[in-house]
Amino acid sequence: MLIIDKVNVSYGPLQVLFDISLQVGEGEIVCLAGRNGAGKTTLCKAIMGLLPISSGDITLDGEMLGSLPAHVIPKKGIALVPQGRRLFSELTVGENLEIGLITQGEEASTLEWIFNLFPRLEERLEQVSSTLSGGEQQMLAMARALCLKPKVLLLDEPTEGLQPSMVELIRATTKQLVKEGVSILLVEQKFEAIIELSNRVVIIENGRNRLILDKPSLEEDPVILKQALGV
Amino acid sequence: MEFGPYLIIALFEGALTSAVIALTAVGLSVVFGLMRVVNVAHGEFFMLGAVFTWFITWNLGLNPTVGFITALLLVPLAVGSLATLADRLILNRLDYDPERTIVATIGLLYLIQQSTLMSYGPDARPVEPPFNHRIALPWIELGESGWQIYWPWGFGITTYKLAVILAAIVLLWILLRLLARTKYGLLIRATQQDSEMALAFGIPVSRVYAIVFGIGGGLAALGAVLIVPIRQAHYLMGGEPLLLSFIVVIVGGLGSIPGTILAAILIGMSDGLISVFFSPTLAKIVATLLVVFVLIFRPNGLFGKNQQ
Ligand SMILES: Nc1ncnc2c1ncn2[C@@H]1O[C@H](COP(=O)(O)OP(=O)(O)OP(=O)(O)O)[C@@H](O)[C@H]1O
Ligand SMILES: [Mg+2]
Numbered sequence: 276m277l278i279i280d281k282v283n284v285s286y287g288p289l290q291v292l293f294d295i296s297l298q299v300g301e302g303e304i305v306c307l308a309g310r311n312g313a314g315k316t317t318l319c320k321a322i323m324g325l326l327p328i329s330s331g332d333i334t335l336d337g338e339m340l341g342s343l344p345a346h347v348i349p350k351k352g353i354a355l356v357p358q359g360r361r362l363f364s365e366l367t368v369g370e371n372l373e374i375g376l377i378t379q380g381e382e383a384s385t386l387e388w389i390f391n392l393f394p395r396l397e398e399r400l401e402q403v404s405s406t407l408s409g410g411e412q413q414m415l416a417m418a419r420a421l422c423l424k425p426k427v428l429l430l431d432e433p434t435e436g437l438q439p440s441m442v443e444l445i446r447a448t449t450k451q452l453v454k455e456g457v458s459i460l461l462v463e464q465k466f467e468a469i470i471e472l473s474n475r476v477v478i479i480e481n482g483r484n485r486l487i488l489d490k491p492s493l494e495e496d497p498v499i500l501k502q503a504l505g506v
Numbered sequence: 507m508e509f510g511p512y513l514i515i516a517l518f519e520g521a522l523t524s525a526v527i528a529l530t531a532v533g534l535s536v537v538f539g540l541m542r543v544v545n546v547a548h549g550e551f552f553m554l555g556a557v558f559t560w561f562i563t564w565n566l567g568l569n570p571t572v573g574f575i576t577a578l579l580l581v582p583l584a585v586g587s588l589a590t591l592a593d594r595l596i597l598n599r600l601d602y603d604p605e606r607t608i609v610a611t612i613g614l615l616y617l618i619q620q621s622t623l624m625s626y627g628p629d630a631r632p633v634e635p636p637f638n639h640r641i642a643l644p645w646i647e648l649g650e651s652g653w654q655i656y657w658p659w660g661f662g663i664t665t666y667k668l669a670v671i672l673a674a675i676v677l678l679w680i681l682l683r684l685l686a687r688t689k690y691g692l693l694i695r696a697t698q699q700d701s702e703m704a705l706a707f708g709i710p711v712s713r714v715y716a717i718v719f720g721i722g723g724g725l726a727a728l729g730a731v732l733i734v735p736i737r738q739a740h741y742l743m744g745g746e747p748l749l750l751s752f753i754v755v756i757v758g759g760l761g762s763i764p765g766t767i768l769a770a771i772l773i774g775m776s777d778g779l780i781s782v783f784f785s786p787t788l789a790k791i792v793a794t795l796l797v798v799f800v801l802i803f804r805p806n807g808l809f810g811k812n813q814q
Pocket of ligand 1: 286289291309310311312313314315316317318358
């Protein structure tokens with residue numbers, strides 16, 4: 276279980292997150308929503324240790340992540356699919372995957388699992404990743420993160436800018452991963468996706484917790500969510 | 507001597523210069539490509555390589571060949587370790603900020619130079635090459651009885667210089683292979699492309715930086731070990747390789763290793779040709795002018811990618 280407790284983050288003198296709290300339980304999908312600039316990406320980076328937290332705690336299964344050096348955090352079972360994919364664009368598909376595998380260890384079984392989820396990548400191992408289509412790049416971004424065999428996966432707007440069929444595929448894979456026991460924090464803005472996927476939605480506004488809705492209350496009164504998202 | 511043999515000798519000298527500049531400049535280029543640090547002290551790592559080589563070959567009482575081979579193995583390691591130490595103590599603490607690291611490495615330059623002056627002294631000291639034979643070369647000429655082979659007086663090369671050229675080719679080939687084909691090379695390339703994502707995937711970026719800065723210093727030292735039997739060790743000798751490395755790295759496209767090697771060949775060859783036929787000073791002027799034109803017309807370098 277990933278617990279974020281009263282986390283504050285600043286870029287230099289500019290504070291962006293204020294006492295943010297949320298939890299992702301085992302096998303849950305928690306959606307993180309909020310307007311552009313609310314601080315969603317900042318929170319994902321802070322969880323990965325890429326930004327220092329000025330106060331608050333982040334724990335994964337009881338272990339504090341906040342005080343660890345950033346490069347140790349992926350080894351603790353948490354992986355990021357960053358916004359905008361951020362592939363190692365001059366490396367091949369295979370090399371991008373290898374980066375994840377080097378950190379994690381057992382290669383063969385992990386790769387088999389990943390190629391089952393994304394058969395298309397297996398055919399393109401030698402291709403330079405910047406030459407992949409947008410959808411394929413997103414698959415690779417997910418696959419690269421899955422190479423770490425994470426317990427918790429952070430997905431930052433994974434369907435941004437993709438065509439509908441690809442959006443479907445990414446969502447189906449997300450559900451599949453949860454079935455296999457991966458917990459997911461999904462940054463997602465689209466109303467239908469949140470309703471379809473999430474066990475809980477956390478809405479942040481200007482870097483502060485605004486609202487947390489769980490599945491029953493979401494189904495009971497979707498209007499609150501619509502209002503909070505501004506649609 | 508006639509034009510033909512003269513040209514061959516000029517090209518040979520050019521290849522020697524290319525070989526040493528390539529090794530040195532690739533060190534600068536790898537560091538810049540990865541960390542965006544312009545290491546002004548790079549030439550001092552070169553100078554330390556030469557001075558340490560002198561120290562090992564003269565003071566350990568070894569025969570010249572054994573001494574030189576010892577230096578070839580130990581000196582790049584020693585200078586590389588010093589560079590790594592400089593990374594930990596200085597660059598890392600400045601967060602690799604591009605401007606502050608320039609100032610800091612200028613400081614490092616004087617620190618290394620002056621401590622060498624104080625300990626090693628102001629003299630230029632020779633190092634004996636491990637082997638050095640002359641190979642006289644033949645030339646052909648159309649005489650009265652058709653083509654005939656003869657041996658022009660003074661036309662030849664030395665085996666040591668030839669060995670330096672071959673060694674540089676082999677070493678650069680090994681370096682490129684290591685970068686392209688090994689796990690560590692992969693980690694370096696990934697870090698170079700996106701250091702934040704590299705961290706997010708468990709790559710210890712700061713360790714990668716320290717090691718690569720060490721490799722950069724080690725390459726400069728390696729170039730110096732190879733050339734010092736030809737050029738002598740002196741505490742001010744770091745200036746020229748630094749200048750040439752900057753020229754080569756800019757002409758080749760900042761941070762591109764193949765570009766750096768190609769530019770080293772271009773600059774080294776033109777240096778050889780112009781030095782033999784005109785004067786070494788003119789060769790430096792031409793190289794500097796080339797940089798000016800590259801900066802004006804192709805700011806990303808002759809072989810660099812057209813980003814930004
Ligand atoms: N490197 C940075 N330096 C300074 N401020 C930053 C930096 N990155 C983000 N910010 C600021 O932090 C705030 C939160 O940005 P963040 O990227 O986390 O928002 P977001 O919720 O992910 O937005 P979006 O939906 O557009 O992705 C914004 O006001 C942004 O301008
Ligand atoms: Mg964002």
